[in-house]
Amino acid sequence: MKVEFLGGARTVTGSATLLEKGSLKWLVDCGMFQGGKEIEKRNHNTRSYRPETLSFILLTHAHIDHTGLIPKLVREGFQGRVICTQATLDLCEVMLRDSGHIQETEAEWQNRKSKRSGGKGASPLYTVEDAEKSLRFFSPVKYDEVISLNDGIKVRFQDAGHILGSAIIELWVDEGGGEKKLVFSGDLGNSGQPIVRDPSWIKEADLLWLESTYGNRLHKSREETLRELLKIVQEALAHQAKVIIPAFAVERTQDIIYTLGQFIREGLIPSIPVYIDSPLAISATEIFKKNSDYFDRETEQILSGGDDPLDLPEMIYTRTTEKSKAINEDKGAGIIISASGMCDSGRIKHHLKHHLWQEQSHVVFIGYQGEGTIGRRIVDGAKSVRLFGEEVAIRAHIHTLGGFSAHADQKGLLEWLSHFENSQLEVFVNHGEEKNSLELSHLIHEHFHLNTSVPQWREKRTFFVPEERTLPEKEGGEVTPSEETFHTLFRHLDRNFKRLRKKLRSMRSKGEIVQDPRWLEKLGEMNRKIEEMESEL
Numbered sequence: 234m235k236v237e238f239l240g241g242a243r244t245v246t247g248s249a250t251l252l253e254k255g256s257l258k259w260l261v262d263c264g265m266f267q268g269g270k271e272i273e274k275r276n277h278n279t280r281s282y283r284p285e286t287l288s289f290i291l292l293t294h295a296h297i298d299h300t301g302l303i304p305k306l307v308r309e310g311f312q313g314r315v316i317c318t319q320a321t322l323d324l325c326e327v328m329l330r331d332s333g334h335i336q337e338t339e340a341e342w343q344n345r346k347s348k349r350s351g352g353k354g355a356s357p358l359y360t361v362e363d364a365e366k367s368l369r370f371f372s373p374v375k376y377d378e379v380i381s382l383n384d385g386i387k388v389r390f391q392d393a394g395h396i397l398g399s400a401i402i403e404l405w406v407d408e409g410g411g412e413k414k415l416v417f418s419g420d421l422g423n424s425g426q427p428i429v430r431d432p433s434w435i436k437e438a439d440l441l442w443l444e445s446t447y448g449n450r451l452h453k454s455r456e457e458t459l460r461e462l463l464k465i466v467q468e469a470l471a472h473q474a475k476v477i478i479p480a481f482a483v484e485r486t487q488d489i490i491y492t493l494g495q496f497i498r499e500g501l502i503p504s505i506p507v508y509i510d511s512p513l514a515i516s517a518t519e520i521f522k523k524n525s526d527y528f529d530r531e532t533e534q535i536l537s538g539g540d541d542p543l544d545l546p547e548m549i550y551t552r553t554t555e556k557s558k559a560i561n562e563d564k565g566a567g568i569i570i571s572a573s574g575m576c577d578s579g580r581i582k583h584h585l586k587h588h589l590w591q592e593q594s595h596v597v598f599i600g601y602q603g604e605g606t607i608g609r610r611i612v613d614g615a616k617s618v619r620l621f622g623e624e625v626a627i628r629a630h631i632h633t634l635g636g637f638s639a640h641a642d643q644k645g646l647l648e649w650l651s652h653f654e655n656s657q658l659e660v661f662v663n664h665g666e667e668k669n670s671l672e673l674s675h676l677i678h679e680h681f682h683l684n685t686s687v688p689q690w691r692e693k694r695t696f697f698v699p700e701e702r703t704l705p706e707k708e709g710g711e712v713t714p715s716e717e718t719f720h721t722l723f724r725h726l727d728r729n730f731k732r733l734r735k736k737l738r739s740m741r742s743k744g745e746i747v748q749d750p751r752w753l754e755k756l757g758e759m760n761r762k763i764e765e766m767e768s769e770l
């Protein structure tokens with residue numbers, strides 16, 4: 234089978250893998266590239282996704298960096314099924330529409346700008362209408378059920394514990410010579426995260442795609458993070474100040490609501506006004522409430538005790554822009570949760586402009602801040618940032634709370650990987666900034682002695698090709714290898730060398746190769762053979 238790494242390869246965003254078995258083609262995830270002009274150019278060229286020839290798209294979860302290009306593919310002729318869990322479908326309904334809206338607004342802004350400079354107009358990547366059309370292709374499945382798809386392909390979704398409805402995808406592909414198993418970790422959650430369950434363990438796979446967002450980092454513990462947040466809220470209450478929390482609309486916002494509710498239920502803080510200032514976060518919270526069957530045991534217990542874990546005594550939803558602007562006129566202590574989580578767009582920018590220069594205010598970062606974003610600059614200690622064409626000084630208290638992450642950290646990723654029982658597993662480390670992926674890949678090789686690599690963007694690989702291959706014969710009996718065969722053979726050679734080295738090292742460490750005359754002779758002979766090969770080359 235053939236694989237092309239279309240996204241999330243040495244980057245965090247744009248997750249997509251194209252798989253091909255004979256004439257059947259499908260994708261696992263179909264994410265949008267985010268985080269700066271250069272990388273976002275990739276969103277405009279989706280020819281290599283071959284939308285009209287795809288039979289289906291399997292989705293690990295609803296985040297835009299895993300789903301955001303679906304409406305574009307539908308516009309370009311995709312007619313297959315989009316297979317995901319029900320909660321992913323519900324979240325995609327609001328998130329893809331919202332994404333269509335953002336694309337339209339951005340194109341309008343670009344157009345106004347280029348008109349002024351006499352340039353050409355821009356058309357949106359896709360529209361709200363395209364997003365709505367794409368929803369017709371969605372087909373929900375349950376966790377833990379093995380589902381047969383076209384041509385001997387089977388799939389199973391298991392809880393990834395990252396956001397509501399997130400899944401690890403197990404894929405069985407009948408390759409003629411036997412069934413092979415592929416596993417896509419998707420984004421893996423942090424164990425102990427509220428609302429969602431812990432990530433499921435997988436025991437077997439031939440090929441594994443493993444995320445590495447925090448492949449080189451360790452999170453602070455959740456308990457420590459909760460203590461820090463509690464202290465910040467108490468300080469804001471004492472000084473009648475505001476706490477600004479830039480948060481992703483899905484999962485992180487609900488996680489904060491849940492945590493503040495926990496503080497109030499335990500009597501640690503009095504009730505405080507909490508503004509949910511993001512229409513998307515409001516809709517997402519409603520979807521969470523509708524899908525309570527995805528909740529973990531602790532959240533179910535709060536529900537059955539008669540409390541709503543996703544509600545607060547003074548929760549204020551602000552859907553309209555007018556109401557959002559009015560928040561900054563409210564005096565006194567309060568918490569403003571707003572999107573986008575990396576501060577590059579949305580209403581959070583207004584709140585930052587209003588509060589960053591005020592010494593009493595607190596800005597609390599609880600999620601990943603991508604390279605090149607305003608959030609990253611603030612976290613990295615900038616003295617000022619540019620917001621709406623104005624330089625705003627940073628005097629507020631800036632906090633970064635690592636324990637709210639919806640991603641497993643380095644330890645969590647290695648822990649999850651340790652549940653695989655087969656030693657022949659080959660791992661592709663993806664969904665991470667290059668240095669994080671490389672570090673995790675190196676660690677996996679050290680700890681588990683597995684064959685690992687960090688694929689490049691648009692790298693193509695072929696797997697499970699029968700060992701004996703006949704090369705096509707040209708007239709006159711001369712053999713001409715095709716480019717593909719050549720690459721396959723080369724890769725086999727490379728892999729055989731690696732295997733040999735691994736085997737030798739493991740035999741030595743197990744004491745199977747010993748310092749006796751028989752082994753001295755054997756090792757000498759092997760060295761001679763390798764030298765012979767080298768001189769032949």
Ligand SMILES: [Zn+2]
Binds near residue numbers: 294296395420
């Ligand atoms: Zn995600």
